[in-house]
Amino acid sequence: xxxxxxxxxxxxxxxxxxxxxxxxxxxxxxxxxxxxxxxxxxxxxxxxxxxxxxxxxxxxxxxxxxxxxxxxxxxxxxxxxxxxxxxxxxxxxxxxxxxxxxxxxxxxxxxxxxxxxxxxxxxxxxxxxxxxxxxxxxxxxxxxxxxxxxxxxxxxxxxxxxxxxxxxxxxxxxxxxxxxxxxxxxxxxxxxxxxxxxxxxxxxxxxxxxxxxxxxxxxxxxxxxxxxxxxxxxxxxxxxxx
Numbered sequence: 001x002x003x004x005x006x007x008x009x010x011x012x013x014x015x016x017x018x019x020x021x022x023x024x025x026x027x028x029x030x031x032x033x034x035x036x037x038x039x040x041x042x043x044x045x046x047x048x049x050x051x052x053x054x055x056x057x058x059x060x061x062x063x064x065x066x067x068x069x070x071x072x073x074x075x076x077x078x079x080x081x082x083x084x085x086x087x088x089x090x091x092x093x094x095x096x097x098x099x100x101x102x103x104x105x106x107x108x109x110x111x112x113x114x115x116x117x118x119x120x121x122x123x124x125x126x127x128x129x130x131x132x133x134x135x136x137x138x139x140x141x142x143x144x145x146x147x148x149x150x151x152x153x154x155x156x157x158x159x160x161x162x163x164x165x166x167x168x169x170x171x172x173x174x175x176x177x178x179x180x181x182x183x184x185x186x187x188x189x190x191x192x193x194x195x196x197x198x199x200x201x202x203x204x205x206x207x208x209x210x211x212x213x214x215x216x217x218x219x220x221x222x223x224x225x226x227x228x229x230x231x232x233x234x235x236x237x238x239x240x241x242x
Contacts, residue, residue, distance in 0.1 A: 147212060
């Protein structure tokens with residue numbers, strides 16, 4: 001199968017103008033630049049599809065979690081549901097806050113009178129706030145992972161392609177000098193080979209830039225939603241455990 005695919009590519013390269021023909025006729029530097037641009041493009045597309053799937057799943061599970069959070073009367077009931085909705089970043093924040101509340105209650109002073117039940121009270125609301133803030137940062141690091149590669153692709157690949165174009169034009173002018181001819185027939189192949197690098201750079205950069213801007217807007221909305229949930233959690237904790 002690999003041999004058949006390679007034969008098909010080589011056959012296409014021998015036909016009219018096309019990406020394969022330009023690639024096989026390009027010099028070592030042009031091939032290296034085109035290869036790097038292809039890797040950038042493949043990596044960015046993999047991240048785009050992966051993030052779309054992840055964000056869609058997280059949004060659906062966040063809706064289900066918030067429904068359970070508002071419907072339940074106790075944090076223990078919410079915690080039982082949260083284990084099934086792990087893709088939601090709100091679940092990670094809740095579990096961190098719930099663990100901090102549980103730890104403070106267990107470490108609270110023993111009742112003064114024998115047989116008296118331990119009061120379900122937290123000892124430090126500030127510590128709970130710090131725990132939730134740290135959980136928000138952890139979740140943000142998780143959801144923003146690999147988005148920086150999209151920004152790098154959008155910013156770097158046009159310049160990588162431009163470098164390949166400049167290099168190709170230099171080679172074209174060198175060939176003109178060796179051939180001693182400035183006709184369009186002599187110049188066109190080298191210029192076309194050079195310009196394909198710019199086209200490849202833009203083809204890699206444009207989808208990455210669009211996706212990065214889209215994900216950035218989504219992350220801003222998600223950050224606001226996480227902060228709102230933290231405030232709601234703190235209000236309930238202060239009302240029920242202090």
